[in-house]
Amino acid sequence: MALRTRRRRSPISAPSGVGVFVMRCWAHRTPLAARLLVSVALLGACGRTGDRRVAVTRAAGAITVTDDAGRVVTLPAPARRVVSLAPSSTELLFALGAGEQVVGRTTWCKYPPAALAVPVVGDGLNPNLEAVAARRPDLVVLYRSPLNETAAAQLARIAIPAVLVKQDRLEDVARAARLLGTLTGHAAAGDSIATAVDTALRTAPPSSRHVRLAFLVWDNPPMVIGRGSYLDQLAGLAGAVNVFRDIAAASATVSLETIAARDPEVIVVLDDSTPAPAPAYTARPEWQAVRAVRQRRFLQLPAAVFGRPSPRTAEAVAELRRRLEAWR
Amino acid sequence: MKWLGLVGLALVALALAVLLGPAHVPLAELGTSEIVRNLRVPRALLGFVVGGSLAVAGAGLQALVRNPLADPFLLGLSGGAGLGAVAAIAWHLGGPWALPLAAFAGALAAMALVFRLGLVGGAELDPRVLLLAGVAVGAFAGAVTTAIVSLSEAAQLRNAFLWLWGGLSGASWEALLIVCLYVPVPLVTLFAAARPLDLLALGEEPARYLGADVTAVKRRVYIAASLLTAAAVAVSGVIGFVGLMVPHLCRGVWGQRHRALLPASFLGGGVLLVLADTAARVVVAPHELPVGIVTALLGVPLFAVLLRRWTVT
Numbered sequence: 001m002a003l004r005t006r007r008r009r010s011p012i013s014a015p016s017g018v019g020v021f022v023m024r025c026w027a028h029r030t031p032l033a034a035r036l037l038v039s040v041a042l043l044g045a046c047g048r049t050g051d052r053r054v055a056v057t058r059a060a061g062a063i064t065v066t067d068d069a070g071r072v073v074t075l076p077a078p079a080r081r082v083v084s085l086a087p088s089s090t091e092l093l094f095a096l097g098a099g100e101q102v103v104g105r106t107t108w109c110k111y112p113p114a115a116l117a118v119p120v121v122g123d124g125l126n127p128n129l130e131a132v133a134a135r136r137p138d139l140v141v142l143y144r145s146p147l148n149e150t151a152a153a154q155l156a157r158i159a160i161p162a163v164l165v166k167q168d169r170l171e172d173v174a175r176a177a178r179l180l181g182t183l184t185g186h187a188a189a190g191d192s193i194a195t196a197v198d199t200a201l202r203t204a205p206p207s208s209r210h211v212r213l214a215f216l217v218w219d220n221p222p223m224v225i226g227r228g229s230y231l232d233q234l235a236g237l238a239g240a241v242n243v244f245r246d247i248a249a250a251s252a253t254v255s256l257e258t259i260a261a262r263d264p265e266v267i268v269v270l271d272d273s274t275p276a277p278a279p280a281y282t283a284r285p286e287w288q289a290v291r292a293v294r295q296r297r298f299l300q301l302p303a304a305v306f307g308r309p310s311p312r313t314a315e316a317v318a319e320l321r322r323r324l325e326a327w328r
Numbered sequence: 329m330k331w332l333g334l335v336g337l338a339l340v341a342l343a344l345a346v347l348l349g350p351a352h353v354p355l356a357e358l359g360t361s362e363i364v365r366n367l368r369v370p371r372a373l374l375g376f377v378v379g380g381s382l383a384v385a386g387a388g389l390q391a392l393v394r395n396p397l398a399d400p401f402l403l404g405l406s407g408g409a410g411l412g413a414v415a416a417i418a419w420h421l422g423g424p425w426a427l428p429l430a431a432f433a434g435a436l437a438a439m440a441l442v443f444r445l446g447l448v449g450g451a452e453l454d455p456r457v458l459l460l461a462g463v464a465v466g467a468f469a470g471a472v473t474t475a476i477v478s479l480s481e482a483a484q485l486r487n488a489f490l491w492l493w494g495g496l497s498g499a500s501w502e503a504l505l506i507v508c509l510y511v512p513v514p515l516v517t518l519f520a521a522a523r524p525l526d527l528l529a530l531g532e533e534p535a536r537y538l539g540a541d542v543t544a545v546k547r548r549v550y551i552a553a554s555l556l557t558a559a560a561v562a563v564s565g566v567i568g569f570v571g572l573m574v575p576h577l578c579r580g581v582w583g584q585r586h587r588a589l590l591p592a593s594f595l596g597g598g599v600l601l602v603l604a605d606t607a608a609r610v611v612v613a614p615h616e617l618p619v620g621i622v623t624a625l626l627g628v629p630l631f632a633v634l635l636r637r638w639t640v641t
Contacts, residue, residue, distance in 0.1 A: 218487040220427060221495045221616065247614060253490065254350075256497050257367045258614045261351030283424040286500035289366045 068144045069164040078185030079139035085124040086143035088167040088308045095311040098184040104135040169230050173197045173309045193311045200314035205239035211327045214243050214264035219281040221253045230309040238320035260289040267292045270303040334595045341602040345372035350613035371499035375605045376598035378560045383597025385553040386571025388518045391525040392549045393455040399572035400557035403462030407469030408438025409561040410492045414473050417488045418480045428562040435558035453546045494567040494620030514552035522586035567620045573627045
């Protein structure tokens with residue numbers, strides 16, 4: 001790991017073409033890696049495939065991948081200074097063993113605890129690009145969203161490579177693990193996480209009775225988790241059934257009366273505080289129409305573990321399965 | 329006859345709201361169903377009172393500022409209520425009633441500020457200054473709200489915004505009781521100001537010559553309308569268009585006299601909101617739409633047709 005501390009700087013060169021001025025401004029702060037990227041990209045990126053799997057080509061140490069937005073990203077060598085702009089990618093990088101390469105995170109990247117030592121560069125959506133650039137990254141990991149595609153294009157103008165990673169569903173975790181593993185020189189760790197997640201996804205849920213549950217994310221207006229969310233997948237893997245499976249979206253506003261009519265046996269809430277206080281709406285008169293609220297049948301899950309798809313999915317499934325035993 | 333029709337319409341709207349819903353309740357179980365008794369009935373009644381209050385507040389404010397564009401949220405109350413609600417969520421104020429109370433407090437603070445600014449020229453409330461102060465206070469509160477939201481964890485506050493767009497999902501017998509104890513005072517104050525409001529329509533000078541205590545009436549109407557709106561926003565968020573459209577629709581039928589216009593607006597506002605809320609619950613079930621969107625979708629085309637008819641004749 002001593003390699004990382006000795007950062008290589010190259011003499012200032014005068015790049016030609018578009019963005020000369022910008023390049024000059026940044027030349028003295030940009031690692032060799034980033035500028036090499038430009039030349040490699042100009043030489044023509046290989047590995048442009050429509051394959052859903054991560055396309056990887058190694059030409060003389062260079063790494064070329066296709067990210068989740070379909071952009072081809074080439075690094076001359078594994079990234080050494082990574083700014084991670086999504087809690088899910090920060091967690092994944094640490095799980096890959098690339099934690100020491102992470103030099104910037106968002107305010108909301110709080111897991112694992114070691115991540116708290118990494119400097120904060122602001123928010124992950126609509127990031128503060130100057131704060132990101134000030135960390136002199138040779139790779140920026142962004143959550144995939146249209147706004148962040150603009151951010152990636154802006155970063156490209158100052159010769160900082162960025163990848164857009166989607167991590168909304170369990171199957172995304174495996175792909176993201178391989179992608180980030182390859183980019184940070186931890187390809188083997190990426191493969192093993194991907195295999196573990198794939199195995200968890202294929203493991204059949206227990207065949208005993210399925211507990212009918214609802215994930216309630218907000219009370220006024222009532223918002224529940226639908227089929228589009230990874231939490232719905234998690235419930236299925238743990239041998240439960242989400243009573244709002246018919247809603248295709250990740251979450252939706254529904255009527256209180258719909259919740260009362262579907263009558264879930266358990267209401268699941270994500271909350272990190274210990275001990276968890278009963279949700280405030282348990283005291284609201286109108287919520288007494290819901291049987292699970294009336295009978296205080298709440299299952300509190302720590303948001304840090306269950307809040308997003310992550311390498312700890314197998315762990316989360318086992319935990320949820322264990323907690324649900326009480327209601328079977 | 330006109331009154332009979334309106335009362336009949338109100339009864340039909342309330343009956344529909346109780347009969348229809350995303351959950352299937354057989355007719356035979358209507359009397360015993362928990363869902364009907366504790367969710368649909370209080371929600372329908374609360375919607376009626378809120379809709380009526382907003383419409384009366386709108387009618388009063390339109391007369392006060394002598395501007396047909398006036399609605400209960402023009403004078404900065406929605407901005408204040410939103411700021412209160414978002415602040416309560418951002419600072420994790422607990423308790424089942426924290427959100428409505430914070431929204432109510434925010435609306436009252438905005439009302440006090442606008443009122444004070446409206447008096448900058450002296451003891452007289454100047455409608456033009458009042459309008460400008462309302463828009464300015466609303467914009468300022470909106471900016472502070474957005475600043476809080478952009479600095480906080482996104483998911484929770486996005487939900488707070490959803491609440492702000494209006495919805496009656498917090499309806500309960502308790503909420504209905506509180507509103508029914510509170511609303512009559514400002515409502516009666518506005519009804520009692522019907523005659524001076526008629527005079528005010530002629531202009532402040534003529535109204536004064538005809539014996540109206542213009543200064544006092546303006547203050548009373550502003551405060552009563554704002555108190556009604558603050559209560560409405562506390563229990564149901566910001567529901568647009570009811571306070572703007574219903575008074576205009578009622579003027580088309582009942583004319584300009586406030587003695588008839590204000591009670592008609594109350595009934596009309598109640599009908600519109602109850603129907604809109606029923607549609608919001610039923611049409612896209614199991615999803616639910618913010619009711620403010622439905623009031624606009626239902627009301628605006630109707631309003632456009634009527635506007636056209638009035639301007640042609």
